Amino acid sequence: MTLPPARDPRLPRPREPFGIRRTPSDREQLARRVAADRRAPYGYESNRRNLTWLSGALAAWVILALLTAWHDKNTADMLETWQARGFATVPPGQATLDELVDFAQANGIACNSTLEIASATPECNRMIEFAAAINNADSTSSILFVGQLLAFIVLLFLVGGFVHRASRNLRTLKSEGQMFTPNWSVGWLFIPIVNLWQPMQVFGEMWRGSDPKAPVDDPAAWQRGPRSPLVSFWWLTVVASLLLSPPIITRALASADIQSRVDTANFMVWSDILMVLPAIVGLILFRAIHARQEARFALVGPNQVLPISAEEAAAARRKGKRRV
DSSP: OOOOOOOOTTSOOOOOOTTOOOOOOHHHHHHHHHHHHHHSOBOOOOOHHHHHHHHHHHHHHHHHHHHHHHHHHHHHHHHHHHHHTTOOBOOOTTOOHHHHHHHHHHTTOSOOSHHHHHHTOHHHHHHHHHHHHHHHHHHHHHHHHHHHHHHHHHHHHHHHHHHHHHHHHHHHTTOOOOSSOHHHHHHTTTSTTGGGTHHHHHHHHHHHHTOTTSOTTOTTGGGGSOOOHHHHHHHHHHHHHHHTOHHHHHHHTOOSBHHHHHHHHHHHHHHHHHTHHHHHHHHHHHHHHHHHHHHHHHHHOSOOBOOOOHHHHHHHHHHHHHHO
16 A cells, blocks of 8 residues: 655645635634633623632631641640750751751750660650650641642632622623723732732722612712722731741741740741631621622613623723823
């Protein structure tokens, strides 16, 4: 069987005969369908289910933060106990026998060789007990940190879902002239640096655009509405909790000195409690935005609208800057 000659890649690909169209692939059909859905009219969608999941995730976050605060307080008390027993530094985590001998010599403990550790002398046993307590505390801290990290990732996606739908609902509530499209309302949460202030503007827009007291017959009336101190206060607590988060404090104040570790653990207790504040205030804010949208929808009624385009949002931002 003779194979056809290979096509020269430098030559243009032969065109299909006139009048014959290539059947679009499944991927192209899906892309066209998604693009058509983005331009299709839509109506109001309640955020009730998203809010339920978000409330559960925030409750889990609060529980994890309080457990971490309790653990950090116990760690501080444990370190103070060992400090009172004559230790000036903290043994390294998962230390080898040679590292434990060096630690004993640095703290004036009569445990001078690995042979004495193997012989389980009283001084060596005291040092090993301290090292085991530190390892247990570090292991518990790692487990709690992983739990908080997973909860934070879940919260990001749930908050993103709530924000997208709430922003998308604004047009159906006869509030027009938004500066942010639903996609960018979510996107600003994930862009470093600018996510320190831009999401506050997004939530401020959702708050004012959902005002049930704004006249229904004036789509731009919400822009003249008052700003919410609740949004500003909530975002202030979010930024503060991120800048003073336990991982940052641990890295900034890391030290082998036992008194420094005690001070760090006590400070982390307050940092853990601070992480509870944005969750509680955030839940109040999310519920308030949802309640405002539900109340305005009851006034407006079913309303089909076209999605806001990027050009419209850009024009609204330029207008907003001039207004400011």
